[in-house]
Amino acid sequence: MAFDQLSVVLAGLAIFIAVGYYGQSTVKSDVRIDSLPWVGLKTGVFAGLRTRIGSLGTGVLATLEAGYRKYSSSEIIFCVPRFDKSMVILPGSQVKWIVDQADSVLSAPQAQRDSLLTDYTLLDTAMARNPIQEIIVRRHLTRSLGSLIEDIEDELAVGVTHYWGKDTESWTEVPVFDTINKVVARASNRIFVGLPLCRNDDYLDNAGRFAGDVALSGTLLKLVPAMLQPFVAWIFVLPNRYHLYKASKYLIPFIKQRLLDLDQAHKTGTARPDLNDYTTWHIKEVELDPVERTPQKIANRIMTVNFAAIHTSTFTATNILFDLYASPLVDTYVKEIREEVAQALSESGGRWDKNTIAKLIKTDSAVRESLRISTFMSTGMDRVVVDPHGATMTNGLHLPQGTRLGTCTYSIHHDDGVYENAMTYDAFRFSRPREIAITAGKARMEGNGTETMQGSVKKEELAKLLESKNLATVTTSDTFLAFGHGRHACPGRFFAATEMKLLVAYIVMNYDVKALTIRPPNSFIAGSIIPPMKATISVRRRNM
Numbered sequence: 198m199a200f201d202q203l204s205v206v207l208a209g210l211a212i213f214i215a216v217g218y219y220g221q222s223t224v225k226s227d228v229r230i231d232s233l234p235w236v237g238l239k240t241g242v243f244a245g246l247r248t249r250i251g252s253l254g255t256g257v258l259a260t261l262e263a264g265y266r267k268y269s270s271s272e273i274i275f276c277v278p279r280f281d282k283s284m285v286i287l288p289g290s291q292v293k294w295i296v297d298q299a300d301s302v303l304s305a306p307q308a309q310r311d312s313l314l315t316d317y318t319l320l321d322t323a324m325a326r327n328p329i330q331e332i333i334v335r336r337h338l339t340r341s342l343g344s345l346i347e348d349i350e351d352e353l354a355v356g357v358t359h360y361w362g363k364d365t366e367s368w369t370e371v372p373v374f375d376t377i378n379k380v381v382a383r384a385s386n387r388i389f390v391g392l393p394l395c396r397n398d399d400y401l402d403n404a405g406r407f408a409g410d411v412a413l414s415g416t417l418l419k420l421v422p423a424m425l426q427p428f429v430a431w432i433f434v435l436p437n438r439y440h441l442y443k444a445s446k447y448l449i450p451f452i453k454q455r456l457l458d459l460d461q462a463h464k465t466g467t468a469r470p471d472l473n474d475y476t477t478w479h480i481k482e483v484e485l486d487p488v489e490r491t492p493q494k495i496a497n498r499i500m501t502v503n504f505a506a507i508h509t510s511t512f513t514a515t516n517i518l519f520d521l522y523a524s525p526l527v528d529t530y531v532k533e534i535r536e537e538v539a540q541a542l543s544e545s546g547g548r549w550d551k552n553t554i555a556k557l558i559k560t561d562s563a564v565r566e567s568l569r570i571s572t573f574m575s576t577g578m579d580r581v582v583v584d585p586h587g588a589t590m591t592n593g594l595h596l597p598q599g600t601r602l603g604t605c606t607y608s609i610h611h612d613d614g615v616y617e618n619a620m621t622y623d624a625f626r627f628s629r630p631r632e633i634a635i636t637a638g639k640a641r642m643e644g645n646g647t648e649t650m651q652g653s654v655k656k657e658e659l660a661k662l663l664e665s666k667n668l669a670t671v672t673t674s675d676t677f678l679a680f681g682h683g684r685h686a687c688p689g690r691f692f693a694a695t696e697m698k699l700l701v702a703y704i705v706m707n708y709d710v711k712a713l714t715i716r717p718p719n720s721f722i723a724g725s726i727i728p729p730m731k732a733t734i735s736v737r738r739r740n741m
């Protein structure tokens with residue numbers, strides 16, 4: 198039986214069990230705080246079950262938006278139903294409180310495990326409970342980024358050219374999601390496993406499918422009551438296991454060879470600067486850990502990091518392209534981004550490095566603006582109260598252990614009180630203040646090169662400059678939550694932002710894209726916001 202058919206059967210099975218189990222249950226019992234208002238509750242026959250099923254549909258976003266306008270804007274905390282466990286939604290002003298809580302009080306990892314049942318779906322409880330891959334992304338990937346920029350750029354260039362073609366005469370219709378998914382998978386794996394494996398279609402296909410399996414099996418398995426999950430999970434994760442097995446056929450020999458190469462280099466004292474990728478950092482990190490230092494375990498970790506990277510970056514890149522090319526101001530945006538990239542490259546002698554990327558302020562703004570307006574999560578900052586004594590908020594509200602909470606990322610990003618004309622895509626929203634600050638800074642330095650940073654005027658300028666720096670894509674805040682915020686904010690965002698900017702720069706410099714009259718709509722399913730998967734654009738290689 199094909200895995201698509203298996204998924205349909207499993208969905209049916211899960212819904213059947215769920216109807217039997219949740220048929221009589223109430224939703225309000227999920228949150229043991231009577232004083233809070235609710236949105237999205239249904240009334241009448243099987244109200245609890247219908248409410249839970251409704252939380253899987255397309256109306257969730259409207260429900261959250263209604264709650265945000267009615268309650269969050271007045272600083273009132275409210276509850277929203279979810280299929281497995283309903284959620285307490287805090288207003289944006291309380292994001293700081295979430296960030297300030299210790300992990301022993303509010304747990305992000307627990308929320309992640311609950312949200313995708315990663316103990317089962319990642320096929321090894323250690324993946325999420327001992328997340329070594331996170332440490333490596335946080336520590337090594339970000340630190341090594343400068344030396345990897347040329348590789349990332351090269352892989353994006355080869356990938357886009359491969360999937361979008363070189364025809365400079367006629368227009369080619371390309372499916373955005375599918376092609377960008379492949380380009381992103383290649384570029385990410387250039388950093389995870391290097392050449393030539395990062396261009397092996399069968400490996401990438403299985404890594405991508407595994408990422409999809411984790412999301413799908415996690416969603417379906419959540420329909421099954423928690424006490425039954427340990428018994429039936431193995432059926433739901435069959436596709437995950439199959440795709441891990443298929444990808445491992447490539448990963449295991451590759452990892453074995455890398456272990457040999459590193460052992461050899463260690464014995465002979467030879468430096469191997471060419472071995473600068475995730476796999477090497479990972480092997481070094483687990484050097485003294487015999488349980489982790491096995492090819493299969495390392496392969497699982499590489500698949501887990503693929504899971505974290507591929508869909509998130511594909512969704513983001515797809516949104517960036519649709520937002521940009523469907524904007525009424527696309528001609529101006531593309532012209533100005535082209536000028537910016539050309540200028541930065543001419544100053545670096547055509548070389549891509551950290552400094553060149555730092556000059557792409559407008560490109561960066563287009564990426565951040567898309568992450569703002571087309572965020573793919575309706576809620577964010579998901580946490581679970583894990584302290585047995587619960588957590589007490591500054592307003593005195595007590596959240597018992599087990600309470601699931603978060604905030605309305607989508608609604609905050611679309612609030613006119615937070616962002617002017619919040620519903621409008623404004624590619625240079627974040628670069629304008631940065632440019633003003635930079636121009637003012639330059640003018641001051643040119644006016645008096647000997648000036649020191651003393652005096653109130655200069656302090657104000659410095660403050661503006663610092664404030665404007667906070668508008669870069671990687672900077673999170675309580676009003677920009679695409680990567681979360683605080684110590685659990687996405688550690689891959691430095692890599693992702695670099696990759697997104699290089700991708701936009703490459704496409705804008707090397708392709709003409711026909712402007713779209715309508716932005717193909719995103720769809721909203723069970724709290725996730727999915728970019729258009731089938732929509733196409735017309736591209737033609739620029740004649741340069």
Ligand code: HEM
Binds near residue numbers: 331506507685688
């Ligand atoms: C544009 C692309 C991406 C987006 C929008 C994104 C978004 C997010 C978000 C919202 C979180 C949860 C933060 C929180 O709970 O506060 C997260 C966590 C995480 N992301 Fe990303 N991500 C992206 C790319 C990546 C990449 C490329 C990697 C790896 C190379 C990665 C690795 C991780 C990891 C390991 C975590 C867990 C961090 C923790 O719990 O401490 N992400 N990401």
